[in-house]
Amino acid sequence: MKIIKYVFITLIVIALLGFLLIQNHAVQDRLFKNVVNEILSSTSNEIFLDDALSVAVCGSRAPLPSPNRAETCLLVQAGTSKFIIDSGEGSAANLQSWGIDFTDLEALIISHLHSDHISDVPEIQFQTWLGGRKEHLPVLGPVGTASTIEGFRLAYELDASYRSEHHGNILPLEAYGYDVVEFDGDSTIIFENKDTKITAFRVDHHPVDPSYAFKVEYKDRSMVISGDTVALDVMVEYSKGVDVLLHEALAKPLIQSMEKVTDESGNKVLSKVLFDIQDYHATTVEVAEIAKKADVNLLVYYHLIPAPRNYVSEQMYVRGVGEIFSNYYVSDDGTLVSMPAGSDDILIDTIN
């Protein structure tokens, strides 16, 4: 009993001393310096394998809000070439906090012009400019991209001039802005070098037209990224035998339950939106059927509608999926899938 009393008093004394120490400015300065050093030295670049096709999920949700998730974004690395496919709200902050250097981006690729796929485009422009980009940011997107991007350029023109004037030659005005190339047609090769090929193919996200999916091939590895679309045979066709299919998906059990609750609570606007969105997305079960028909090695769900928030909604999100296709993964922000060249390995990791 005496010992317990002694230990208790010692702990209180230590806690008090700690509290007093932390009030000291020199101690605060020292601790804060350590935190800054830690942030500056943390880089996730080394987790990308040099000779591999990799994809990091920099935004896993659709517009419906969910804590700790950004709107749609995928960072693709093929060998040493980097691409960002879509950049919705919060995704640029994810990339920044992970310490990933994407200044040397080959291109920012846009699947379609819904806000949850483009709202962080000005941030990507800014971060790569601040990172030392010497020319305009290359952007590839469907018809309509040029005028949308010109709107972004104009909206941030004054901001750019203020920053350039303030910081001098680390932010040269001639490098501010975008270099847009639009693509169209049912199927178009939008990027090609010695080892890498990216093909855009048209999907159905009516009334959003055009909307594109992408097949990315690097050496002997490949993946398909759906963008936003209903379930389509063309997705099966392009995904035949690929290593990884990343597909958007709407979970009917969750959305229909939300629709019912919002309707009963009198929120007619949200209830109508929740009803309407069901006709232009693929369901989780339909996506599993696509993965099965295409015989892909791994199915990764992204652009989660809605993103599950707890164990119960996670179970409801994938209800019926396992019976159709068992090798699936529901992504989070930070999910990293790597496919080393010259092997059949598919590695799943998480960036923190």
Ligand SMILES: [Zn+2]
């Ligand atoms: Zn979307």
Ligand SMILES: [Zn+2]
């Ligand atoms: Zn969309």
